[in-house]
Amino acid sequence: MDGIRGITQTMIKGSQAPQPGALDDRLALSPGGHEPGKDSSYRELVTILSLCSQKLAFPSYGLEQSLHPSALFKGVLRRLATSAPTVGHALVAIMRYLYNYSPTVHYRLENRTGQSVLLLYSIMHEEKDNPMIVERAILAATLLIAEVRGSSFRPKAVTLRHPPLCNSAGYQNYFNCPVFFEQEQDSLIFSPDVLMEASVGQDAELHCMLRFFLEAQNDHSDDLHSQVKRKIQMLLPASRATLELVAESLSLHPRTLQRHLAQGGVDFEEFLDDIRRNQAEHMLRKTSLSIGQISSELGYRRPTSFCRAHQRWFDMTPLEHRKAFGESFVLDTQ
Secondary structure, three states: OOOEOOOOOOOOOOOOOOOOOOOOOOOOOOOOOOOOOOOOOHHHHHHHHHHHHHHOOOOOHHHHHHOOHHHOEOHHHHHHHHOOOEHHHHHHHHHHHHHHHOOOEEEEEEEEOOEEEEEEEEOOOOOOOOOHHHHHHHHHHHHHHHHHHOOOOOOOEEEOOOOOOOOHHHHHHHHOOOEEOOOOOOEEEEOHHHHHOEOOOOOHHHHHHHHHHHHHHOOOOOOHHHHHHHHHHHHHHHOOOOHHHHHHHOOOOHHHHHHHHHHOOOOHHHHHHHHHHHHHHHHHHHOOOOHHHHHHHOOOOOHHHHHHHHHHHHOOOHHHHHHHHOOHHHHHOO
16 A cells, blocks of 8 residues: 555656756666665655655755656545545545555644644655755645645645755645755644545445454454454444444354354443543544544544543543643643
């Protein structure tokens, strides 16, 4: 599964070096003369891209390639985002599965006073040596948001931890907003209203199918208890985590599944309730998702239903829970 990619190859047309800042049709070769191919690791390709952009005197090459369609989120991940009900749902869904499918970067969405912040974390050890991957990932996110909302997207600002790789004025043209360098975090800052905008391609049935598919790709457990837990987690966001549907996904009759669980001392409805409780605890303490987003992730059709369940679990409201036990970065966003 492709995450944020976009390494492209171009043909060699001549032997003269390109002019500084000019886009040239040349093949990017590694220092050893090896042509990057399917046997190269993604980390190697990123290193090659960085080195060759310096050799070609074209430091904005990474941003140029991010504007190419192949540099966006691809395949199932892209469909997952564009079929979501809102931009916020799209970003939440993408972040959930990037942990499994992206070899390079992760995102975290934070709601702060008057603004939403999409933070980027590189999981490559060489991230400081290859700041282009950060730039390309943030640019890809801006383009994806524009695609989901079906109109142009102008962020409030972009912050980058590294200094500019090329003329800083050029960054504003790429990101269509002010860009600040040598900051504490790599982030995309925009209006919180954007998260509430409807996706032009929203398709509830397709979105549900894609989430089910992506969850299933990581379901390699043999233990029935673990399989049931995984299936419940797959079906929760679609409000379809019922005994009948979980049994069907496991090719079992509901009564057969119920009997097997009972032999292990497990009641399905209690098991479902425990999973919701544990996920609610995690999301309230360790994410800045809104109460509405958490309610949706847990399969509740209305936030009030989630709040009633939460009161039963913890004898407090979700906001009181977050205020009492939330991590510092979560509390800072409230």
